[in-house]
Amino acid sequence: SQQGEEDPQALSIQEGENATMNCSYKTSINNLQWYRQNSGRGLVHLILIRSNEREKHSGRLRVTLDTSKKSSSLLITASRAADTASYFCATDRTGANSKLTFGKGITLSVRP
Amino acid sequence: GAGVSQSPRYKVAKRGQDVALRCDPISGHVSLFWYQQALGQGPEFLTYFQNEAQLDKSGLPSDRFFAERPEGSVSTLKIQRTQQEDSAVYLCASSIGHLKNSYEQYFGPGTRLTVT
Numbered sequence: 001s002q003q004g005e006e007d008p009q010a011l012s013i014q015e016g017e018n019a020t021m022n023c024s025y026k027t028s029i030n031n032l033q034w035y036r037q038n039s040g041r042g043l044v045h046l047i048l049i050r051s052n053e054r055e056k057h058s059g060r061l062r063v064t065l066d067t068s069k070k071s072s073s074l075l076i077t078a079s080r081a082a083d084t085a086s087y088f089c090a091t092d093r094t095g096a097n098s099k100l101t102f103g104k105g106i107t108l109s110v111r112p
Numbered sequence: 113g114a115g116v117s118q119s120p121r122y123k124v125a126k127r128g129q130d131v132a133l134r135c136d137p138i139s140g141h142v143s144l145f146w147y148q149q150a151l152g153q154g155p156e157f158l159t160y161f162q163n164e165a166q167l168d169k170s171g172l173p174s175d176r177f178f179a180e181r182p183e184g185s186v187s188t189l190k191i192q193r194t195q196q197e198d199s200a201v202y203l204c205a206s207s208i209g210h211l212k213n214s215y216e217q218y219f220g221p222g223t224r225l226t227v228t
Contacts, residue, residue: 031215042203042219088154092215102154
């Protein structure tokens with residue numbers, strides 16, 4: 001079963017605009033991770049935020065975590081056509097390097 | 113350095129055939145995971161190894177699915193008597209391991225299995 005629910009399911013923006021994607025989950029977690037998947041390829045790890053963190057930055061990426069609402073958001077600033085991909089949030093419940101539980105993903109299209 | 117590799121990249125099997133999917137993790141990575149990704153869905157966990165020990169196989173959908181990692185490196189996922197609902201992309205991921213306080217998983221390109 002999938003724990004995460006991302007929204008929106010699909011997002012289309014113009015190059016240069018910001019993209020915000022949201023994820024909600026159901027159970028307590030140790031950390032939450034965001035991954036990107038380009039068509040026909042494997043997943044690429046983007047950023048990890050631990051349960052005791054509220055915000056994290058990496059380049060053009062900003063992720064927030066609200067454990068009281070069991071939700072996270074991923075912001076991509078100044079989007080590029082190359083950011084077109086599917087984005088997944090994944091939760092790690094135990095922090096013991098056990099399985100990740102993924103959402104269904106968000107399809108982001110960035111128009112040049 | 114080399115990433116996670118999987119072979120074959122594509123596999124077409126007739127219903128009832130057995131298949132074996134191979135995963136070569138990143139050298140030195142203790143943890144290895146298998147996931148199944150249906151079309152339009154997120155990956156779903158199948159099984160997890162720490163070195164050669166299979167610590168969690170709770171996601172394997174039936175006893176037709178079997179995974180091994182005998183020497184703590186390469187892993188094989190075997191599906192016996194394949195059925196149409198087994199059609200999916202099978203992803204392998206490896207990780208340094210929690211003892212290194214590192215939780216990111218590195219994924220291979222996947223094997224797309226089509227059962228006809």
